[in-house]
Amino acid sequence: MSDAPSAQNRLPDFYIIGAAKCGTTTLYKELEADGRIFFCSPKEPCFFDSDVAWDKGIDWYHSLFADATAGQLCGEASTNYTRWPQVEAVPERIHQYSPDAKLIYIMRDPVKRAHSHYVHRWTKETHRHKPFTMGVREYIEQDPMCFDSGRYCDQIEQYLRYFPRDQILLLVFEDMLADQQACLHRVYEFLGLQWQEPQQQDLKSENVSADFRYHLKRHQMMEKYKALKFMRNFTKLLPKSTRDFLYNKVVDKLPGYKSIDAGFEPVPLSEGDRQWLVELYRPHNQRLSQQFGIDVSRWQN
Numbered sequence: 001m002s003d004a005p006s007a008q009n010r011l012p013d014f015y016i017i018g019a020a021k022c023g024t025t026t027l028y029k030e031l032e033a034d035g036r037i038f039f040c041s042p043k044e045p046c047f048f049d050s051d052v053a054w055d056k057g058i059d060w061y062h063s064l065f066a067d068a069t070a071g072q073l074c075g076e077a078s079t080n081y082t083r084w085p086q087v088e089a090v091p092e093r094i095h096q097y098s099p100d101a102k103l104i105y106i107m108r109d110p111v112k113r114a115h116s117h118y119v120h121r122w123t124k125e126t127h128r129h130k131p132f133t134m135g136v137r138e139y140i141e142q143d144p145m146c147f148d149s150g151r152y153c154d155q156i157e158q159y160l161r162y163f164p165r166d167q168i169l170l171l172v173f174e175d176m177l178a179d180q181q182a183c184l185h186r187v188y189e190f191l192g193l194q195w196q197e198p199q200q201q202d203l204k205s206e207n208v209s210a211d212f213r214y215h216l217k218r219h220q221m222m223e224k225y226k227a228l229k230f231m232r233n234f235t236k237l238l239p240k241s242t243r244d245f246l247y248n249k250v251v252d253k254l255p256g257y258k259s260i261d262a263g264f265e266p267v268p269l270s271e272g273d274r275q276w277l278v279e280l281y282r283p284h285n286q287r288l289s290q291q292f293g294i295d296v297s298r299w300q301n
Contacts, residue, residue, distance in 0.1 A: 010065035012040075013073045014102040014191055015094065017159070018082030019149055021116035022108040023173040028077045030184065036193060038072040040064035048093040049080040058097065073191060082155040086145045095162035102190060103159060108173040109299045110150030110285065111269075111277040117146040119266045135267035137276060147280065152294075153287040170292060 016024050025043070032039050046052035047061045065074045081090045082105065094101065107113075118136045121143060140147045149155070159168060169190045176183040188195045278301070285296040 009062050010068050010074055011062065011098050012065070012076050012101055013098075014075045014104060015081065015098075016075065016077035016104045016106070018079040018105060019107060019113065019152065019155065020079035020083070021113050021120060022106040023176055024077050024079055024106055026176070027104070027106065027171075027187070031075065031187070034193075034196070036072055037191075038065065038068035038074050040074070040076050043076070044078040044080070045076055046078045046080045048090045049078070049083075049087050050089065051087070052080065054093070073193070082158075083145055083149050084155055084158050085148065091159045091162045099163075101167070103163060103168045104171065104187065104190070105152075105156060105159075105168060106171045106173055106176070107152045107288075107294065110152070110281045111274055111299070113150050114140065114146050114277055115266075115269045117149060118143075121146060122266070132266050135273060136269055137273040147277075150281060151284045153284055153291060156288075156292065170294065172294065174298065 016028060018024060028039065028043060031037050045064055048054060068074050080087050115136050118139050122132060126143060171183060185195050282300065285299055288294045289296045
């Protein structure tokens with residue numbers, strides 16, 4: 001009799017647990033292209049986050065993997081799983097259901113990551129559809145998740161309370177960009193899969209927030225024009241590719257474009273705020289280096 005789990009009770013063999021804004025989507029897309037791996041939809045079910053999907057129950061979670069074949073590895077990629085202390089008890093819950101699962105954790109220059117997370121949080125979570133009105137330092141002081149998620153050593157230690165060290169693969173996003181094949185070779189070896197050439201020519205960071213802001217600005221820009229009946233009727237006649245072409249050709253010539261465009265661009269990271277973050281992260285980076293051998297020298301400036 002086969003030892004493979006039935007379709008009704010499949011759970012992930014591995015989790016991409018974060019950190020947010022460190023290339024998890026990039027890695028997910030590369031692995032998703034491999035037919036030996038099945039990722040659930042949505043990419044980030046966040047089942048083990050009590051504020052998102054925990055109340056849906058384990059049967060709902062099982063259902064996300066019901067289409068996987070017996071020969072495929074199952075995976076999911078929820079960055080909420082390393083947002084301690086704002087999101088608690090995740091490692092314990094994962095261990096309860098998947099004690100043998102492998103965990104992939106990606107890190108990045110924490111200062112750049114914090115600024116990127118601030119952009120993501122503002123546009124998609126805390127101030128949806130609203131222009132930026134504060135910079136990263138003021139925002140972090142109100143929403144410490146953007147800082148805490150970059151305390152990598154603390155996040156890893158939460159998992160080490162439940163999982164042995166050899167079940168956790170630590171990656172650095174800058175290394176992924178510098179040597180794509182070496183990084184992916186480590187991932188395949190960790191997952192117990194025979195190495196194969198990457199599906200993409202080059203790993204590139206998925207700038208999801210920039211794409212999201214583009215559509216926000218486009219919606220704001222075109223809202224008043226769509227209020228005109230003839231404009232609504234006219235645009236319905238055009239295929240999406242033509243609408244996209246026309247928008248990108250004329251948008252910067254429309255009245256009000258500059259103010260809308262500027263409002264949805266995040267406040268740049270000033271040198272003062274950058275140095276503030278560098279110093280805040282310094283002791284956390286030093287612990288990361290001492291305990292896990294991660295080269296943090298490129299982040300300490």
